Amino acid sequence: MVKYAISMSIADQSSLSPRAARTRAALIAAGFDLLADRPIDAIPIDDVVARAGVAKGSFFNHFADKQDFAAAISAEVRMEVEALVTARNAAVSDPLERIAGGMQIAAQFALEQRRRSAVLMRGQGSSTARAHPLNRGLVADVEAALANGLLRPAARENGVLFWLALCQMLITHIVERKLGRDEAAAVLSGMLVLGLTGLGVAADRAETIAAAAARELGASSAG
Incomplete structure (x- = not known):
């Protein structure tokens, strides 16, 4: 175990x-x-x-040590993000839209909680494993998309790590560059298209999902 x-x-x-x-x-x-x-x-x-x-x-x-401490703190923030993702996706059944919704929430969190986002990134290394408890939601969405033939087979082993890496880089970019909401929405859209097509999603569907997520991020009010 x-x-x-x-x-x-x-x-x-x-x-x-x-x-x-x-x-x-x-x-x-x-x-x-x-x-x-x-x-x-x-x-x-x-x-x-x-x-x-x-x-x-x-x-x-x-x-056990300082790295364990940083990971524990990061996990506290990650649980906040996961709760927001769960709420956002509560009425969403399409696994691709749910996966995209997770990245949208990551971008929104980076915009609205910049210091907490910095904490998240500084202790995130231990939570990238597919079997990690904090990744259950993403794993379930990837598995559902695979079952529906929406992703390429390679996504079964590496899709979760790939998506987490994209979300982490998006958060880091928004925080480090101090992006505004419109700028972040544009970056989110581009990363969603690249990320979804990388997982095997058809380009036209990826673009439609990305555009909707970017609109939602742009329309969301700052917390």
Whole structure:
């Protein structure tokens, strides 16, 4: 069985004592503030525990190392994004539109939550595996599209990684370039066309889906 260092972030934490839960929450909150401004390798553990107001030994009661810590923080943000994707796709049955909707939400999140997006990108490396719990929704949509003959066979093994990489690059581009909503919508449209056709979707259908997602992003109000 594959085990993930951030499993505590995505599973029921009721096994923690109230005190341990408070300590972990304080560490995560401190990490959000620090990781938004600098990469995890540039953040001493002493800075984390000082900001959290806990003993240094408490850090290692909850996290194996700084990379594990960054992954746990990133997972917290990723769960926010996944909740937004789930809400956006609740009434959407077409798996291609659902896949595109995930990228649209990624772009919207980057526009509206730039600091949290930076945190997401700085700890994302451990959540790209197809079997990772945070990727269940995307895996299901890719499988549904494959079952309907909408994607090329290679998407079964590599489609999820391919799509996650595109979404990560889109978020990074929007945040680093400080794009406005119209600029981001244009980039989203182009990446959706390239991404969907790369998965094997017919060009005309990819363009139609991309245009609709870009319109939706452009029309969405900033949060």
